[in-house]
Amino acid sequence: MQDPLSAVKTAQSESKISSSAADNIRSWLTEDRYADYRSAVVEHIEEERWQKLDDVFWTIIPFGTGGRRGRMYPIGSNAINDRTIGESAQGLANYVVEYAKGRSGLSCAIAYDTRHQSRHFTELCAGIMVAAGFKVYLLDDYRATPQLSFAVRYKNCDCGIMVTASHNPPSDNAVKVYWSSGAQVLPPHDKAIIEKVMSCQEINITPFEQAVADGMIEMVTAEVDEAYFEAVLQQSFAGPRDAKVLYTPLHGVGAAAVLPVLERDGFEHVELYGPHAEKSGDFPNVPGHVSNPENKAVFEKPIEYAKANGLDVVLATDPDCDRLGVAAPLTTDPSGEWGTFNGNQIASILCEYVLSKRAETKSLDDHSYIIKTLVTTELLRRIAEQYNVRCVGNLLVGFKYIAEVMDREGPNGFVFGAEESHGYLVGQYCRDKDAAVACMLMSELVAELKTKKQSLHDFFGDLQRKHGYHKETLINLMMEGSEGMAAMQRLMNAFRHSPPKQLADIPVSTIRDYGDQTTTDVSSGEKQKLEGPHSNLIILDLDEEGNYVAARPSGTEPKIKLYVFTRLSPEDSGDLGVAEQRLAERLAGIETDMRTFAKAHG
Template identity: 70%
Template sequence: MSIDATVPSSLSAVQQAVTDGKLTAAAAKNIEAWLTEDRYAEYRDEVIEHIVAGKWQKLDDVFWTIIPFGTGGRRGRMYSIGSNAINDRTIGESAQGLADYVVEFHKGKKDLSCAIAYDTRHKSRHFTELCAGIMAAAGIKVYLLDDYRATPQLSFAVRYKKCDCGIMVTASHNPPSDNAVKVYWSSGAQVLPPHDKAIIGKVMNCQQIRSMPFDEAVAKGMVEVVTEEVDKAYFDAASKCAFEGPRDVKLLYTPLHGVGAAAVVPLAKRDGFTDIEIYGPHAEKSGDFPNVPGHVSNPENAAIFDEPIKHAQAHGQNLILATDPDCDRIGVAAPKTMDTAGPWRTFNGNEIGAILAEYVLSKRKAAGTLSPQHYIVKTLVTTELTRRIAEEYGVRCVGDLLVGFKYIAEVIDREGPDQFVYGTEESHGYLVGQYCRDKDGAVAAMLMFELAAELKAQNISMHDYLCDLFRKHGYHRETLINLVMEGSEGMAAMQRLMKSFRTSPPESVAGIKIAKVRDYAAGTITDTATGKSEKLDGPTGDLIILDLAEEGNYVAVRPSGTEPKIKLYVFTRLEPAKSQDLDAADSVLGSRIQTLEKDVRAYAAKNA
């Protein structure tokens, strides 16, 4: 059936599609806006073309909601049209909303500025020029890192150039189909309350996107390229986070087709490491991520190490380290023994975090630069092993935080950067030093290289180093369960499941009763035996923690801020007395996690 390519007939076709069950009502409402409102006029013809072609599933996918700001900004699948897609309109709204808020917040201030950087993803450079032109049109000068650069370098640039805000164009570890903008405030941290909600308000009410052509902005001095200047300053600052020690170690590094080689390798060489090989199949800077499993460059995925491990076994490397495409997170693999040709194992984000905590705190203690006033920072979904390590060294652990490194950054500025030692989150993000306010894969890599060299000199494997921590503090084992729920139906299922966890959680999992439910949205902690609730001290957010009757065992539940999924973080632990035989301890907790995951998935299937 042909449809006249006019707005009225297109609107009729949209309503008919809703009646026929081909399109959700929410998508229809957003499509109507894009067909009738002047602000979307330039996209109208393409929307009509999709309607004429009957591409209802695609239209529903890209219009069923308005793409939100999550834990770090606006992220999603790229498509040329759609309120639920990354395109010129949604990126433009994001930049315009930020620009409008900065101008309003600093009313009357002269010399407003914004730092912008980008990674290797498709259209990252295009979106960078779009954002720069919007900032320039608003009278905000842009300091541009005009080459592929890491997210922490953008955070550093905001602070170094004393900018009022920053934009990083990246979708981090998401699939090649995705892109995003991460929005930063003058602190160098991603935007926090009250700025985040105020910016979102500006974004959602954006009518007109005002942009200056990029070349014109450059010619007028509204865009200034500062790549070399910021690079030098960043490496000067980041290298101060190094510790003295041996440097005789053979390293294999993979940037996973991202920006990391421009940050990790120069910093490591400055720290004295000379034997670093960049893994060839992952060296190409490509938004397709062609040579990683599933084309997803996520260092959390152990499978990305399969081929590099074979290479390291053949060439004698002592450590493999990977960074994600924007080089703010790391993944690590090491041989189980000192035999590099033998079996290898990867570390999860909690294990890396604990290892680095022990290393940094031990070096600081040896140097006499620790006091009870010093502190480390972690999130609520990061292993408590890190807290126990901090207590062993007599330093504080601030750990009552929602997910997102911006909350760690907030603590650094609130508690004071001079006493800050180390920040960590389970999703493979780590920070030391005062030079930026976001996790930094390059500095974390440098510290892991230092530890690998030190352990090699002592003839100790990194796995034995971790095992010693388990014997001292109790065996900790964690896992992450992702319940993917895409589209409008998925969003409804996510909401139903979160409500069920709040109002009628399972009585037990893995044969262990759930003793308490911490609801960070309601601000309550409920005793499941009595049903009585008390006030919960802590942050406010969409997070639920189910505390099991056995101390140290709990499940945290939250909807992802960047992807269509519910994340369940599973934490298990045995007391030190039961952790001396780690093979036996691993068997106990491995079985517990397996049963717990089965129980949780069954509960989710029933209640989503």
């Protein structure tokens, strides 16, 4: 090992690799737990692949808001590979065993999506859980993340693992870790699991086929499917079903969930969009090979097809089918111009539909509530107030916090949950966002509006007039590599201590810092205690109600996310075209100012 170690030391001294990368490489070269990967590391060193080594070793890949996610590479502490996935499963197993205090009969549900190596990582995780004493209930085919959440609850499991990187590029994969509630792990369990993962020395694995033969891995796909479909259909509302739906799974798992649900809900005109039907981790027929329903470009070809074939709506789900995207004609004529909806708009549309239907059936009461995150539109709160329904909205990003509120406040009062990144839930059957139930409810609304000769865009326009025009955007400031983390820290510190004076010519009035939980008045410098969760989240409030910018580092990708919110009063929102133009200009001005600020301080 001396020659490779000397080479690493030299590369560090010549700034070819960072000091943190050098430390991690030395660990992989010398520690017994990394023995299986040593030859590959040595090969990279001999070939002087220092940039690659720096990229995959400069840090230890963390648990974020959705688990452990990143680019796949056979070696590296900052990559998804057998070692980092294995540590994740072993750490989870070790913690649950310790938490159970000797209780027997532990179990874990596992599912996976269409990404590269998802099945391989699934069998690896299953073997690790079995070796630790768990019975594994496996969804033995491509299935949606909400189906895994449901399976954890349905089979009374102690934990769950979903192998997916959601809507990330084809290079990525991940594990999402779930607790017995069916929600992704929350404090204090998350930190405790991370400690187990980071201190993991030995990974014990029972061969997959042996575990299956021994009955320790049970295939429950058909059983869970039927129970899940029944649970989703219980959230449906009576009404017309004469909507012509074009559905695209964007090369993911969604067809196995969405199509059976829509068929059982009475929709007879549902078409699977052929070019996106192939289950493929390469996502070959979507722009940039990124299957994200937040991206308008994924709708371009499906809209062309829908216009030519007289379809009423296009629904798209991401690869693990927990996020929904929607496109619809601007008028009632499918051959005319179409437009997409962003996550906040879809949330508002679904919220109004669900609350109005619940009001019709008189199934709302004093205990009814909806849930949203801090970076999700306040239009949801205003819609809820119209129906005298409480809105719980002081939450961090991550659907697990919505799940936590459901169990804390009581699931019987839960009506609707949403986050701006296209995640929605209705019902108590799982504790994660579910695109299948969202597809069902959106299709029901489209069918109802069709009988009224009203478009989905008209429906949303009515909400804007009633509650004031709301318009939001998301700005992603990419900061990749070992230098990116330092840049992210510098920029977040600048937002805290020397924020911009104004954005789009509107003064910044207050700074809400959820890191130190203070609200600072910009003009006076006076600080007050901020009630709410503790997180690396900063909100800059502008001197006009409903206009603000929230900044946070992403928990899953190397970037800072800037959530920009603008609003006009109902009195200024009568002419939707004028209101749209005003706020579009305001958003453009804010984005220009924020990018200039980021360039100067990042």
